[in-house]
Amino acid sequence: MLSQEFLEKMKSLDLEDVSQYIRSISTPMLVSMGAVAVATTYYLTTRPKALPPLWDLHTQSVEVPGSDFVHRSALQKEDGYLTHVYEDARTMYESFIRGARVSNNGPCLGFRKPKQPYEWMSYKEVMKRAENLGSAFLHKGHSKTTNPHIGIFSQNRPEWTISELACYTYSLVSVPLYDTLGTEAISYIIDKGETLQQQNVLLNYSHPFRSPKGAMLTHGNIVSNYSSFIKLTQVRLRCPLNSSDVHISYLPLAHMFERIVQGVMLVHGARIGFFQGDVRRLSDDLIALRPTVFPVVPRLLNRMYDKVSDRQRS
Secondary structure (H helix, E strand, C coil), X not given: CHHHHHHHHHHCCCHXXXXXXXXXXXXXXXXXXXXXXXXXXXHHHHCCXXXXXXXXXXXXXXXXXXXXXXXXXXXXXXXXXXXXXXXXCCCHHHHHHHHHHHCCCCEEEEECCCCCCCEEEEHHHHHHHHHHHHHHHHHCCCCCCCCCEEEECCCCCXXXXXXXXXXXXXXXXXXXXXXXXXXXXXHHHHHHCCCCCCCCEEEEEEECCEEEEEEEECHHHHHHHHHHHHHHHHHCCCCCCCCCCEEEECXXXXXXXXXXXXXXXXXXXXXXXXXXXXXHHHHHHHHHHCCCECCCCHHHHHHHHHHHHHHHHC
C-alpha cells in the first residue's frame, strides 16, 4: 500500500516537489525502501537461470527418411531407437547385477516399522533371496517353458521387488495384480490369462465393460524405456543418478511407471526405500528416508498443499 501511494504521488510532482517529498520521508521508510531495492537486485542477479533448450522446441521430433510419417526424438542422433545406455545392462537381470557392482554391494531395499529408522538389505542379500524364491518356483513346477507366469499381488514392499527379481533370474513372467481391478477381473487374469510370446512382464489393465487385457512387455521394452529416462536426465537436466541416490517407493508397483523408476535406480546401484503402506504416513517416511528421487502425482501434491495450508491457517 505504501509503495502504491508513493508512486501515485511521484507521478503528480515535478523535480523540486520530488526533492521536497523525499526529504519529508521518514528514515525508517527510506531504510525499508532501500532494503526492498537491495533484496530485489539480489534476487534478479542470483536466481537460477532457465536451462537452454538442447533442440528447437518447434522441432522436437525428426521424421525418419523413407518412412511413412515415422518420427524419432531429436535427442537421438541416428534413426534407430534407443535400446540401452549401458552395454552390461541389456536385460533387467543384468541391470540388477550392474547395480550390485557399481554400488560395491551397497544398500538396496529398505523398509521401516512405525517410528523406527529404515532397515536395509544389501544388493547381495536381495539377490540371494531372489535366487531362493526362484528356486522354489522351479520346485513347484514353474519354468521358462512350463507354467512361466508368476502373479504378484501385494502392496509396495521389498518382497514385491524380490519376487520380480526372482522371475528375472529364472526367465519367468511376472504378472502384477492390482486390487483396483476388482475380484472378478483378478480371477479372470489368474484363470484365463495367456501369453502369445516369451516376455518379461504381462501387465494387465481393465475396462469397465470388458475383460482385462494384457500388455506383453519384454526385457528390451523396459530397458529401452528406462534408458530414455536416463538419457533425458543426463543430457537435459545434467543430473546423472548414482549409488548415493535414494528413491521412495509408494506409487503402485502394479503400474509400469513405478517399475521403470525402480529400474533406473537399480541399474545405478541406488537405494529404494518403501513406505509403510499408509499414504497418510508418507510424510513421516519422507522425513526418515530423505529421498533424492520422489515421483509424485497431482492428487498427492494437492493433499500436501492442503495440509500445509491448514497448518498456516492454524
